[in-house]
Amino acid sequence: xxNNAEIQRRLEKFQAxxxxxxVKLTHQRLEIFRxxxxxxxxxxxxxxxRAVKTRLPTVxxxxxxxxxxxxxxxxxxxxxxxxxxxxRFDANLEPHHHYVxxxxxxxxxxxxxxxxxxxxxxxxxxxxxxxxxxxxxxxxCRDCAAKSAAAEPADPSPSEQEARRET
Amino acid sequence: xxNNAEIQRRLEKFQAxxxxxxVKLTHQRLEIFRxxxxxxxxxxxxxxxRAVKTRLPTVxxxxxxxxxxxxxxxxxxxxxxxxxxxxRFDANLEPHHHYVxxxxxxxxxxxxxxxxxxxxxxxxxxxxxxxxxxxxxxxxCRDCAAKSAAAEPADPSPSEQEARRET
DNA sequence: TTTAATGCAAAAGATTTGCAACATG
DNA sequence: CATGTTGCAAATCTTTTGCATTAAA
Numbered sequence: 001x002x003n004n005a006e007i008q009r010r011l012e013k014f015q016a017x018x019x020x021x022x023v024k025l026t027h028q029r030l031e032i033f034r035x036x037x038x039x040x041x042x043x044x045x046x047x048x049x050r051a052v053k054t055r056l057p058t059v060x061x062x063x064x065x066x067x068x069x070x071x072x073x074x075x076x077x078x079x080x081x082x083x084x085x086x087x088r089f090d091a092n093l094e095p096h097h098h099y100v101x102x103x104x105x106x107x108x109x110x111x112x113x114x115x116x117x118x119x120x121x122x123x124x125x126x127x128x129x130x131x132x133x134x135x136x137x138x139x140x141c142r143d144c145a146a147k148s149a150a151a152e153p154a155d156p157s158p159s160e161q162e163a164r165r166e167t
Numbered sequence: 168x169x170n171n172a173e174i175q176r177r178l179e180k181f182q183a184x185x186x187x188x189x190v191k192l193t194h195q196r197l198e199i200f201r202x203x204x205x206x207x208x209x210x211x212x213x214x215x216x217r218a219v220k221t222r223l224p225t226v227x228x229x230x231x232x233x234x235x236x237x238x239x240x241x242x243x244x245x246x247x248x249x250x251x252x253x254x255r256f257d258a259n260l261e262p263h264h265h266y267v268x269x270x271x272x273x274x275x276x277x278x279x280x281x282x283x284x285x286x287x288x289x290x291x292x293x294x295x296x297x298x299x300x301x302x303x304x305x306x307x308c309r310d311c312a313a314k315s316a317a318a319e320p321a322d323p324s325p326s327e328q329e330a331r332r333e334t
Numbered sequence: 335t336t337t338a339a340t341g342c343a344a345a346a347g348a349t350t351t352g353c354a355a356c357a358t359g
Numbered sequence: 360c361a362t363g364t365t366g367c368a369a370a371t372c373t374t375t376t377g378c379a380t381t382a383a384a
Contacts, residue, residue, distance in 0.1 A: 110288060128306045
């Protein structure tokens, strides 16, 4: 559980962002956001759904999904891993690191001796054993950047950052 | 595309591991492994399936899945991200890093000023823009370690590493 | 009041499983 | 030859979508 002051701060940030983007602040959105913001577990949609349902018995799972992605588009939550629909496999057993495109899920390896020798804090071992570590760099790949440049000829204004996946 | 010598090396490693684990070296397993081993794209099961089908027209998608997880259990391929079935969300917007359990998917945050300032190689920007970077530490969490200790009272011999998910 | 958001039910995707036929060691 | 594997079909699970109804602003 996150401390209340922090949850409060995140909630306010959400309200500001929602207002700025012109999306409505519904009861269910507040509860759903509060749930993710208060969790340390990195929950999935189902887990958020179960938790929110205790307070808002009529929410539906699809609203949870829609809201989670909305929050994602507003830049208020991130996803763990590449998450492009399905499990991705990697047969590279040498030490290496990943570049991942947040739009399309493209993933590429890169190597760096310096990054191979990361200094992981001792405290981490309180979670369990450590098998390996690597760096994950996130960004927008060339192809995706080209696509959005084509779609948005000019004036990339901030309010453009509205909720729209699937354009 | 990976160079042939490397693919060859990976294939031999697979054959050795298969023999050691006592699993049969079928035509489809070879082709499926060759496919992941030769790819730079971190393909999902469907992509592997499509590629393998051109050479082995009768393979089925479920064999691809089974083989991919078998390779995973043999330690020959890894998955990208936590991949515990569903998308996981993270509302922590401060710079932070992740500990992920490779068995159960548990994910926890940790912070480290040193790790916040990673030195990403310039070459990475050839993939696209860089939005953020963080470290992902993988290991076996306390709970999972306790569980396998209970299941395997003694003699954790290497050949125990056999293909068995879901025991 | 106007327009976006919700809930429902159904669709679409992704992944797994039971089982008889089949191939490997 | 014995056993592990495959392919198929069906079952599951996760996520998305169309649409009439409801609720923010």
